[in-house]
Amino acid sequence: MRVNCLRISVTDRCNLSCVYCHPARDRDFVQDDEVLTFDEIHRIVRLFADCGIENVRLTGGEPLLRRDLPLLVTRLAAIERIRELTLTTNGVRLKQMAGELKAAGLDRVNISVDSLEADNYKQITGRDVLSRVVEGIHKALEVGLQPVKINAVILRGVNHSQILAFAKISIDVPVTVRFIEYCQTSEGTPAADDYVPCREIRSVIERAYGPLSRATVRPSNGPALYLKIGGAIGAIGFIAGRSTRFCRSCNRIRISSDGKIRPCLYSDYTCDIGQVMRNGTSDGQIRNILARAIGCKHTFTRPDSLVRGFSMRKVGG
Ligand code: SAM
Numbered sequence: 001m002r003v004n005c006l007r008i009s010v011t012d013r014c015n016l017s018c019v020y021c022h023p024a025r026d027r028d029f030v031q032d033d034e035v036l037t038f039d040e041i042h043r044i045v046r047l048f049a050d051c052g053i054e055n056v057r058l059t060g061g062e063p064l065l066r067r068d069l070p071l072l073v074t075r076l077a078a079i080e081r082i083r084e085l086t087l088t089t090n091g092v093r094l095k096q097m098a099g100e101l102k103a104a105g106l107d108r109v110n111i112s113v114d115s116l117e118a119d120n121y122k123q124i125t126g127r128d129v130l131s132r133v134v135e136g137i138h139k140a141l142e143v144g145l146q147p148v149k150i151n152a153v154i155l156r157g158v159n160h161s162q163i164l165a166f167a168k169i170s171i172d173v174p175v176t177v178r179f180i181e182y183c184q185t186s187e188g189t190p191a192a193d194d195y196v197p198c199r200e201i202r203s204v205i206e207r208a209y210g211p212l213s214r215a216t217v218r219p220s221n222g223p224a225l226y227l228k229i230g231g232a233i234g235a236i237g238f239i240a241g242r243s244t245r246f247c248r249s250c251n252r253i254r255i256s257s258d259g260k261i262r263p264c265l266y267s268d269y270t271c272d273i274g275q276v277m278r279n280g281t282s283d284g285q286i287r288n289i290l291a292r293a294i295g296c297k298h299t300f301t302r303p304d305s306l307v308r309g310f311s312m313r314k315v316g317g
Contacts, residue, residue: 001251003294004054005222008041009257009316010069011061016090017126018114020153020182020189021312030314034258036274038072042079044255044273044290047283049081051291053253055219057086057110059316061257064093070104077105084219088112088151088317092129094136102143109140110149110178116165124159141174147217149176149237154196163196167205170234176217178224178237185310192305198225198238205229205236212236223249247302253294256315261290263297265315266305 012030014022036044045056056076063069064087077085084107091111098109113133115121121130140148150169154160166177182195206212212227215235223246224237240246247264254262259274271293276286 001249001298002052003251003253003263003297004052005057005252006045006048006053006055007057007059007252007254007316008036008045009060009255009314010041010058010063010066010072011035012257012311012314013065014060014062014090014313015065015092015127016062016129019124019158020155021185021317026186026188026311028311030258034274036255036257036259038068038075040259040274040277041072042075043277043283043286045076045082046079047287048253048290049079050287051294054081054083055086056082056084057088059088061313061316062090062092063087064089064097070097070100073101073104073106084108086110089136090125091133091136091140092127095132095139098136098139098143098145102145106145108147108149109145110151111137111140112151112153113137114152114154115159115162116169117162120159120162137175147174147176149178151178151180153180153182154201155182155190155194156196157194158190160196163201163204164208167209167229167236170236171229171232172234174233176215176226176235176237178239180239181242183242184305185312195242197243198240199243202227202238222251245302247298247300250297253297254316258314261293262315263293264300264302265310266302267300269296269300 086108087106088110114124118130122128152166170177179198179201181198184192209229215226215228217226217235224239226235226237228235260270261273262270
């Protein structure tokens with residue numbers, strides 16, 4: 001699979017403390033002077049575009065916390081050969097920012113929501129803001145940040161009672177609800193075995209709604225399997241990163257908020273491109289480094305678990 005998708009974590013700060021991602025007691029943040037500047041991010045994306053990157057996703061942490069984010073969106077959207085610019089957000093600030101982001105050139109958003117029940121949502125994220133997130137989803141649809149995808153990580157004993165509520169949204173709202181298998185990132189997060197495999201989620205949905213059929217979801221580049229309930233407007237996606245290995249179809253490369261290129265989430269191989277840029281390295285040399293990072297992407301053998309000390313909010317989920 002050709003690597004054509006770049007994910008950039010624009011901040012490791014978040015306004016939620018999801019139990020599986022960023023436990024409240026985790027205070028190990030990147031220093032301000034280590035965070036990539038807009039000029040640095042723009043330069044990296046421009047040079048990555050020369051190496052075949054066509055899709056860029058801004059993530060975090062919570063990307064909507066990064067000051068002046070629409071200015072960065074405007075600059076990245078203007079780079080030739082970048083065909084799609086997207087963002088993954090928890091949606092808490094989306095209602096206020098969706099219109100400005102769309103006008104700046106953002107194509108679409110993925111919104112993470114792990115429960116549709118207010119108390120359960122608060123238990124997972126630490127904040128009572130579900131209604132704001134739902135307003136953010138509607139605003140994204142209204143301003144045309146589409147197709148909107150909703151990401152849900154299902155944990156046994158935490159929110160697995162929400163599976164059918166999520167599936168039901170796809171029947172009459174034009175969104176794709178994606179179930180992402182949980183991967184344990186550190187000792188402070190739920191046990192690895194608390195994950196609910198996508199095949200189990202699918203069978204819960206099929207018991208209620210009958211067999212799911214294939215859905216066409218654009219863009220569909222990536223490892224998700226897209227299906228739909230009969231007669232539904234929306235679709236359901238399954239991202240089985242834990243129970244299956246989709247390394248060969250993985251087309252992503254990541255940059256952490258402190259400027260480290262990460263070709264594979266499961267490998268500790270990184271290259272500190274932020275530091276390299278600050279040493280006055282030329283565009284040509286940087287392009288060679290980026291091409292090498294892309295080239296080694298499919299050379300890793302994936303272990304069962306993420307590397308010790310891995311931080312999803314720093315690397316960018
Ligand atoms: N703050 C934004 C958000 O909530 O979407 C972007 C960052 S968040 C790290 C990106 C995605 O990673 C979210 O959909 C989240 O559910 C997912 N994620 C975080 N930790 C995860 C984990 N341990 N296993 C699987 N997915 C995870």
